[in-house]
Amino acid sequence: MDPGSNPDAPNPNQDPAPSAADAAPQPSDAGIEAIARRVQESLSLSGVSRHRFWETQPVGQFRDLGDTSLPEGPIEAPTPLSDVRRDPYNLPAQYEWTTCDIDDDHTCTEVYNLLTQNYVEDDENMFRFNYSMEFLRWALRPPGYFKSWHIGVRAKASQKLVAFITGVPARIRVRDDVVKWRRSTFLCVHKKLRSKRLAPVMIKEVTRRVHLENIWQASYTAGVVIPTPISTCRYWHRSLNPKKLIDVGFSRLGARMTMSRTVKLYKLPESTVTKGFRKMELRDVPAVTRLLKEYLRQFAVAPDFDQDDVEHWLLPLENVVDSYLVESPETHEITDFCSFYTLPSSILNNPNYSLLKAAYSYYNVSTKTPLQQLMNDALIVAKKNDYDVFNALDVMQNESFLKELKFGPGDGHLHYYLYNYRIRKALHPSELGLVLL
Amino acid sequence: MGDWMELGQAVFFGVILSFIVAKLISVVVSLNEDRLTGAADQSVQPTSGASEVAKPRVLEEDAGVSVKEASLRGESDGDDDWEGIESTELDEAFSAATTFVAAAAADRMASKVSNELQLQLYGLYKVAIEGPCTTPQPSAIKMTARAKWNAWQKLGDMPPEEAMQKYIMLVTELYPNWAGNSSSARDEGAVGSASSSDKGHMGPVFSSFIYEEEVDNDLKLDAIHVSAREGKMEDLLSCIENGVSINLRDSEERTPLHWAVDRGHFDVVEILIHRSADVNAEDHEGQTPLHYAVLCEREAIAKLLVEHNANLNLKDKDGNTPGDLLGSSWVFMSSPN
Numbered sequence: 001m002d003p004g005s006n007p008d009a010p011n012p013n014q015d016p017a018p019s020a021a022d023a024a025p026q027p028s029d030a031g032i033e034a035i036a037r038r039v040q041e042s043l044s045l046s047g048v049s050r051h052r053f054w055e056t057q058p059v060g061q062f063r064d065l066g067d068t069s070l071p072e073g074p075i076e077a078p079t080p081l082s083d084v085r086r087d088p089y090n091l092p093a094q095y096e097w098t099t100c101d102i103d104d105d106h107t108c109t110e111v112y113n114l115l116t117q118n119y120v121e122d123d124e125n126m127f128r129f130n131y132s133m134e135f136l137r138w139a140l141r142p143p144g145y146f147k148s149w150h151i152g153v154r155a156k157a158s159q160k161l162v163a164f165i166t167g168v169p170a171r172i173r174v175r176d177d178v179v180k181w182r183r184s185t186f187l188c189v190h191k192k193l194r195s196k197r198l199a200p201v202m203i204k205e206v207t208r209r210v211h212l213e214n215i216w217q218a219s220y221t222a223g224v225v226i227p228t229p230i231s232t233c234r235y236w237h238r239s240l241n242p243k244k245l246i247d248v249g250f251s252r253l254g255a256r257m258t259m260s261r262t263v264k265l266y267k268l269p270e271s272t273v274t275k276g277f278r279k280m281e282l283r284d285v286p287a288v289t290r291l292l293k294e295y296l297r298q299f300a301v302a303p304d305f306d307q308d309d310v311e312h313w314l315l316p317l318e319n320v321v322d323s324y325l326v327e328s329p330e331t332h333e334i335t336d337f338c339s340f341y342t343l344p345s346s347i348l349n350n351p352n353y354s355l356l357k358a359a360y361s362y363y364n365v366s367t368k369t370p371l372q373q374l375m376n377d378a379l380i381v382a383k384k385n386d387y388d389v390f391n392a393l394d395v396m397q398n399e400s401f402l403k404e405l406k407f408g409p410g411d412g413h414l415h416y417y418l419y420n421y422r423i424r425k426a427l428h429p430s431e432l433g434l435v436l437l
Numbered sequence: 438m439g440d441w442m443e444l445g446q447a448v449f450f451g452v453i454l455s456f457i458v459a460k461l462i463s464v465v466v467s468l469n470e471d472r473l474t475g476a477a478d479q480s481v482q483p484t485s486g487a488s489e490v491a492k493p494r495v496l497e498e499d500a501g502v503s504v505k506e507a508s509l510r511g512e513s514d515g516d517d518d519w520e521g522i523e524s525t526e527l528d529e530a531f532s533a534a535t536t537f538v539a540a541a542a543a544d545r546m547a548s549k550v551s552n553e554l555q556l557q558l559y560g561l562y563k564v565a566i567e568g569p570c571t572t573p574q575p576s577a578i579k580m581t582a583r584a585k586w587n588a589w590q591k592l593g594d595m596p597p598e599e600a601m602q603k604y605i606m607l608v609t610e611l612y613p614n615w616a617g618n619s620s621s622a623r624d625e626g627a628v629g630s631a632s633s634s635d636k637g638h639m640g641p642v643f644s645s646f647i648y649e650e651e652v653d654n655d656l657k658l659d660a661i662h663v664s665a666r667e668g669k670m671e672d673l674l675s676c677i678e679n680g681v682s683i684n685l686r687d688s689e690e691r692t693p694l695h696w697a698v699d700r701g702h703f704d705v706v707e708i709l710i711h712r713s714a715d716v717n718a719e720d721h722e723g724q725t726p727l728h729y730a731v732l733c734e735r736e737a738i739a740k741l742l743v744e745h746n747a748n749l750n751l752k753d754k755d756g757n758t759p760g761d762l763l764g765s766s767w768v769f770m771s772s773p774n
Contacts, residue, residue: 090567122643129643187639201567223642235644243734251646255666256656258691258699260724260732345643391644412644437641 073177074217075420084211089201091153097205098152100164102140108133110161111152116346118191120223123411126249127345127356131186135343138320139185139437143308144169148209149182153202163189165202167210171304172219172434173296174421178304182210183436184220218419221436223412230301230418231427233393235410236402238379239266241388248347248356250389251408266406270384272377274369280323280337285311287334288325295365299396299433301418314339314363321362324381326369335368338378340390341437361392362435372401379405395432531565531601534608550611552584558607560588564600569593657688665693665709668702673709683714690721698726698742701735706742716747723753731759736767743769 088097101107112133121128131139140150145168153163167182184206189199210218225232237251242262245251253259280288289310296302305313314323319342326336339362347353359382366374382390392398392407393414401407416432538558563570570590575582592600661681664672673693677683684692694714697705706726710716717725727747730739739759743749749770752758760770 087572090571092568120641120643122645127643127645129641184639220639221641222639235642237644237646245646249645252648254649256658258695258729259701260699260729263732408649409647410644411647412642414642414644 072175072422072424074179075422076216078214078216079211081212081214085208089205089208091201092198094156095153095162095198096156098154098161099148100150100152100161101147102137102150108136111136111164114161114164114190115186115188119186119188121348124249126348126350128348130344130346130355132319132342132344134317135320135341136186138312138317140166140168142168142170142312146209146213148212149206151202151206151209153198162193163198163202165206167206167218169213169215170219171309172217172301173304174301174418174423179217179421180215182206182215182218184218185437217421219434219436220417220419221414222417223414225415226417228417229415229426230423231395231416231429231432233395233414233416233429233432235412235414236392236394236398236407237410238390238392238405238407239388240268240379240383240390241386242266244353244356244388248350248353250356268376268380268383270380272380274326274336274373274377276327276329277324277377278327279316280314280325280339282311282315284325284334285315288314288323288337291334291337291365291367292363295367296363296433300427300431301416301423302433322359322381322385323362324378326374328368336374337363337365338374339363340378340382342387343437356389357387359387359390360435361390361398364396364398366397371397372404375401376405393435394429395435396430399430527598527601530605534605535562537612538608554607554611556584556588558604559585560590560592561600561604561607563589564592564595565597565604568597569595655688659685659687661685661693662687662691662696665702665705666696666700668697668700668705670705670708673705677712683709683712684718686718690719692718692726694718694726695720695724695729698729698735698738699733701733701738703738703741706738710741710745716742716745717751719751719753722755723751725751725753725759727751727759728753728757728762731762731770734764736765739767740769 091097100111102111112131115136116128116130119129119131149167151165152161154160155162165187166185168185170181170183171178172181173179187199187202189202207218210216239245239251239262242251242265243259246253246259246262253262285307289305289307292305292310292314296305303309314321316323321339321341323337323339325334325338327334340359341362343358343360345356345358347356359378361375361378364371364374364378379390390407391410392402394402416434416436570586570592572586574590575586577583658666659681661673661676661683662685664670664676684694686692687696692714694706694709694716695718697709716727719725725747727739727742727749728751730736730742739747747759749760750758763770
């Protein structure tokens with residue numbers, strides 16, 4: 001841990017012998033360089049505001065990328081359950097823990113209000129995520145969820161909900177290893193209360209409750225680089241309502257470009273083009289599960305969905321998740337699948353608009369219909385349902401259609417992390433089969 | 438931090454006290470990232486609990502900073518809920534000190550520090566983070582846990598701020614140069630520019646389009662087009678007064694009226710019409726200002742154009758009349774003039 005060492009320096013101990021587990025396409029040096037570059041970017045992007053963390057931390061772990069001598073898998077064995085702390089961690093005296101019963105309308109509204117007022121914003125504070133209550137209930141109650149993982153913090157005196165953190169269980173496969181994970185979601189502390197003395201104890205508390213269920217791994221995403229992302233993805237955006245996006249500052253109109261041409265550029269057909277393209281229904285769950293399982297096999301990291309998961313995560317739910325599939329008109333076989341979830345954002349300080357309606361590409365499977373055509377139909381459906389923008393990460397095979405379907409690169413990088421699980425080298429986004437909400 | 442109390446209990450038997458304390462201190466401050474990724478050059482068996490604690494702490498570094506910015510935005514209300522909770526310079530310095538101690542421990546410099554001092558640091562850290570010790574006394578057999586508990590408990594009701602200050606002083610005594618390594622960070626923290634935005638959070642990221650200059654666009658505009666585009670009435674009028682044609686075409690055959698309609702400058706459109714600009718001028722794609730108004734959903738302007746004899750039947754090169762491009766139903770568009 002020499003703070004002066006070059007983070008990009010090759011590890012002299014590097015074992016050049018490739019292991020059998022390395023059959024997957026190798027992002028190799030290019031990938032490592034890309035990550036090193038992204039780190040540099042993130043350092044320089046923040047300019048004056050270089051993060052203290054990076055000032056004091058050697059990013060030496062980047063040296064380990066590509067070091068095949070390190071085993072993949074859990075970094076630490078679970079400790080015996082009896083050693084997991086039984087009592088909640090101490091909060092500052094004015095605050096107390098609460099378990100948020102998301103089924104209860106009053107509590108759910110409190111959570112909704114907290115998040116809507118205090119959750120993630122863009123750099124310029126023009127937009128703030130506005131997860132709907134239906135979305136929260138969907139995201140927080142997957143099969144086998146634990147109510148005890150929906151943790152709130154209240155001010156004792158006012159009983160006001162001031163912070164919220166959750167996790168939900170998930171089975172995620174890393175290469176050939178299926179593990180039970182916690183998926184972290186919704187760490188939110190009231191803007192006025194954000195302090196080092198509250199958020200860490202919240203993270204510890206949720207981790208403690210997760211350990212009590214004998215789960216020792218977690219997956220999460222963040223907008224910043226911390227050691228060590230398993231992959232770094234970029235958001236891409238496809239304008240559906242370019243005029244509104246320009247008016248609210250989501251995109252900008254170049255001085256030499258006309259609005260009218262921009263509008264024309266993003267126009268979509270009135271109806272979908274793929275024969276047999278229809279909304280997914282309950283009866284499709286088994287077929288979609290099979291399709292998805294087979295398809296996700298090609299990615300290094302992907303969820304391990306069973307039918308219950310598919311029914312929960314992918315069966316259409318109004319204003320939360322939309323799924324479409326292609327049923328062959330001849331054989332009635334389900335051959336292709338696409339889905340997106342709905343995550344609106346509040347538009348802050350705009351006189352004409354208050355909500356940005358965004359669709360986020362979720363899981364897509366193409367076996368017969370070209371993926372590009374399938375996604376174009378998804379765009380058409382989204383446009384018809386008044387979405388303003390369709391967002392997608394460059395995960396899975398998405399890169400193959402982004403440019404062709406007029407997606408433009410976004411300024412948001414999303415870093416994926418696995419907690420207490422080592423992956424030998426960073427993955428290219430296209431090796432990632434996982435979308436976290 | 439109680440997590441490692443369990444940890445301490447778990448590994449207590451058969452391990453010497455000083456080794457445990459050294460290890461635990463490093464967990465407490467826990468920015469020892471190499472453990473997390475299993476540094477290649479440390480053949481240490483992963484110690485249980487270490488990374489569970491380490492990772493969240495790292496995340497918090499980010500969250501804490503973004504928070505700070507939020508509090509700097511100057512929001513305030515009279516709610517007592519927030520009193521004493523804001524992130525301060527002291528927090529920053531304290532955090533830097535804990536970070537340094539973690540890094541030092543990782544460098545195995547920790548062995549130079551006596552157990553007694555480590556226990557002092559521990560006690561101060563606990564008070565700073567969690568406040569006075571309220572947990573029950575561990576059993577006397579658990580010597581490590583008991584020693585740590587004592588170190589915490591004996592500080593009594595010491596305010597967290599004082600604990601932070603003492604912690605920083607102690608670190609400064611132990612490592613007089615520690616601040617040098619992180620001084621730039623501290624300076625920045627002091628001026629309040631620790632500004633990672635909300636992107637510093639764990640969780641999703643809000644992304645919007647990167648602004649890209651059009652490179653393959655060799656459009657040539659004259660001053661009158663620019664002033665129409667920008668809605669600069671005076672500039673526009675002075676162009677006209679200087680004899681520039683009101684229907685001057687840019688390199689793609691657009692008139693100032695096209696540009697004013699495109700950008701939605703109603704007053705400029707009014708003036709141009711009033712000065713007899715050609716309302717049916719076609720650009721190189723055969724589109725009139727009315728096509729533009731329809732595409733850009735500028736209803737008031739479209740109405741104005743129609744009222745001033747804009748032709749509803751002119752087709753652009755794709756064969757579309759303005760009405761063909763209309764997404765909504767505007768009454769004035771259906772009545773041919």
